[in-house]
Amino acid sequence: MVGLVLRGFRPSDSSHAVVNAYERVDCMSEDVETAAGAQPADQAGGSESGAGVTAQDMRSGATQSVRIMVDPRGQRFSAAISVVVMAVALIVGLTQDLAAILLTIQGFAFGIGAMFGLRFQPYGWLYRVAIRPRLGAPKEYEDEPPPRFAQLVGFVFILIAVAAMAFEVTAVAYVAVAFALAAAFLNAAFGVCLGCQVYLTFRRITSR
Amino acid sequence: MTGLIVVVVVLALATVFGLWFRRRDGRLQDVPASDSRAANAPADRALAGEAQPSEGGNVQPADPTHHGGEVLDVTQFGSELGDRATLVQFSSAFCQPCRATKVILTDIAQTVPGVVHIEVDAENHLTSVRELGVRRTPTVLILDSAGVIRKRAVGQPRKADVVAAVAAAV
Numbered sequence: 226m227v228g229l230v231l232r233g234f235r236p237s238d239s240s241h242a243v244v245n246a247y248e249r250v251d252c253m254s255e256d257v258e259t260a261a262g263a264q265p266a267d268q269a270g271g272s273e274s275g276a277g278v279t280a281q282d283m284r285s286g287a288t289q290s291v292r293i294m295v296d297p298r299g300q301r302f303s304a305a306i307s308v309v310v311m312a313v314a315l316i317v318g319l320t321q322d323l324a325a326i327l328l329t330i331q332g333f334a335f336g337i338g339a340m341f342g343l344r345f346q347p348y349g350w351l352y353r354v355a356i357r358p359r360l361g362a363p364k365e366y367e368d369e370p371p372p373r374f375a376q377l378v379g380f381v382f383i384l385i386a387v388a389a390m391a392f393e394v395t396a397v398a399y400v401a402v403a404f405a406l407a408a409a410f411l412n413a414a415f416g417v418c419l420g421c422q423v424y425l426t427f428r429r430i431t432s433r
Numbered sequence: 434m435t436g437l438i439v440v441v442v443v444l445a446l447a448t449v450f451g452l453w454f455r456r457r458d459g460r461l462q463d464v465p466a467s468d469s470r471a472a473n474a475p476a477d478r479a480l481a482g483e484a485q486p487s488e489g490g491n492v493q494p495a496d497p498t499h500h501g502g503e504v505l506d507v508t509q510f511g512s513e514l515g516d517r518a519t520l521v522q523f524s525s526a527f528c529q530p531c532r533a534t535k536v537i538l539t540d541i542a543q544t545v546p547g548v549v550h551i552e553v554d555a556e557n558h559l560t561s562v563r564e565l566g567v568r569r570t571p572t573v574l575i576l577d578s579a580g581v582i583r584k585r586a587v588g589q590p591r592k593a594d595v596v597a598a599v600a601a602a603v
Contacts, residue, residue, distance in 0.1 A: 312444075315436035324436075367529055374527040403439050407447040415451035421527040422569045425555055428525075429563060 294366035295343055297416065302356060303338075303348035304413035307331060307379065311406045319390055319398045328390070328402065332383035338376035343369055346376065371421045375412060378420030379405050458588030459530075461575070461598050464502050502581040505574065509561065510553050517547030518599045519576040523555040523562065528570040530589035537592045538573065541599065547578075548599055577602040 314327040338346030382405035389397035408419040507514055507521065520538045524531040535552055542550035555562050555570055565574070568587070575584040575598050584598045 312440045315440045318434075318436050368532060371527045371529045399435065399439055403443045406440070407443050407450075410444055410447045411451050411454075414448070415455060416529075417451060417454055418527075418529050421529060424527045425525050425562070425567065425569050428556055429559060429568075432559060 293342070293369040295369050295372060296352075296357065296363045297365070297367045298360065298363055299349050299352040299357065300343070300367075300372045301413050301416060302352040303334075303343075303346060304409045306348045306351070307334070307409040308406060308413050311402055311409065315399070315402055315406070319386070319395050319402065325387065325390055328383055328387055332380060332387060335376045335380035335383055339373060339380050343373055343376070371418050372412075374424065375408070375418045375420045378423075379408060382408075459586050459590045460588075461584045461586045461590055461594045464574075464582045464585050502583060504580045505565070505576055505582050507551060507576070507580065510551055510558070512549065512551045514576065514578065514580050515542075515547050515549030517545070517578055518549075518602045519580070520548065520550045520595065520599075521574040521576060522550065522552045523558075523567050523570050523572045523574075524552055525555045525570040531571045534571040534573065534589045537590070538595065541592065541595055545596070545599060575599065575602055 310327050310331045314324040314331070317324045317327070319325075319328075334347050338349065343349050382401045386398045386401035386405070389395070389401060411417045411419050505521065507519060510521070512519075520542065522531070522534060522538055524535070535550075538550040538552075542548045553561075555567060555572075561567075565572075571587075571589060573586045573590055573595070574582050575595070577583050583602045586594075
């Protein structure tokens with residue numbers, strides 16, 4: 226069941242679009258090798274396609290026809306806004322209406338990013354419109370699925386928090402927002418995708 | 434007030450975790466010998482440079498004549514061992530550093546003769562993932578010519594470390 230939901234995140238699903246969240250990189254590729262080769266201006270030496278014996282085994286969902294690439298700075302910018310929004314909600318106090326409103330907005334932001342892709346994520350849009358033009362092109366791009374998965378993880382925590390607030394189980398709400406805040410902060414400050422780190426462990430447990 | 438405390442505590446803990454994670458991520462570690470006789474080999478320290486002041490201080494096998502590491506059968510991944518060394522990379526769909534890791538390892542495999550890079554989709558090989566105790570991706574195993582696991586890195590390893598470890602594995 227969860228596996229099914231996750232499948233929806235696989236890049237293999239996204240054969241319809243090459244547009245990405247913050248800018249467009251055309252990486253039409255048959256397989257993972259060429260996708261790695263498409264990484265701009267980074268390790269130019271090793272990025273010819275057809276890399277020897279490598280990756281013969283990526284025969285699963287990780288092999289796909291189109292990869293959506295995102296500007297990692299946009300992802301971190303979004304995470305920073307999420308940190309601020311959630312921190313303000315916490316400081317206001319989770320019994321307050323303002324906190325409920327802020328977390329609902331945050332939940333929508335995460336949910337949209339997870340469900341429709343980062344290019345529709347409101348904070349990502351803000352980055353693209355307001356920040357990105359001042360920064361210029363990024364040195365490198367990264368795959369969309371990991372940050373998109375992170376949005377899903379954030380969404381689940383916010384969902385728990387808002388539900389807990391509705392049922393006035395404030396302690397649970399604090400814990401849930403605390404986790405989401407920690408994950409977003411790690412992303413913004415260190416570029417670590419906590420949800421992604423946990424993903425394999427999760428798969429190990431859930432599938433036989 | 435509660436919220437403010439939560440914010441401060443969470444940010445403090447996350448900062449500590451982030452710094453710790455960054456320090457530890459991608460560091461090559463010796464793989465403990467399954468055989469307890471391989472207990473002392475301080476010489477190995479020099480091979481990977483300052484890259485691994487292993488905290489525990491008790492993980493140092495790698496006596497070239499007697500290494501008790503585990504042999505990994507790479508034919509299960511549809512590949513052959515390299516003549517000198519094999520770099521096995523476990524990747525997954527939701528993995529930021531996997532692609533950069535792949536670029537590094539592919540580059541080494543192309544420039545160093547006898548070195549082969551194998552990328553394994555962890556989700557399709559959950560049995561080996563469990564056996565090897567792979568918890569997150571990328572996890573990189575460096576095998577010597579006999580297929581014995583000599584080094585292991587969780588996270589994106591530095592290129593120089595891998596090159597040094599490959600040289601040591603021969």
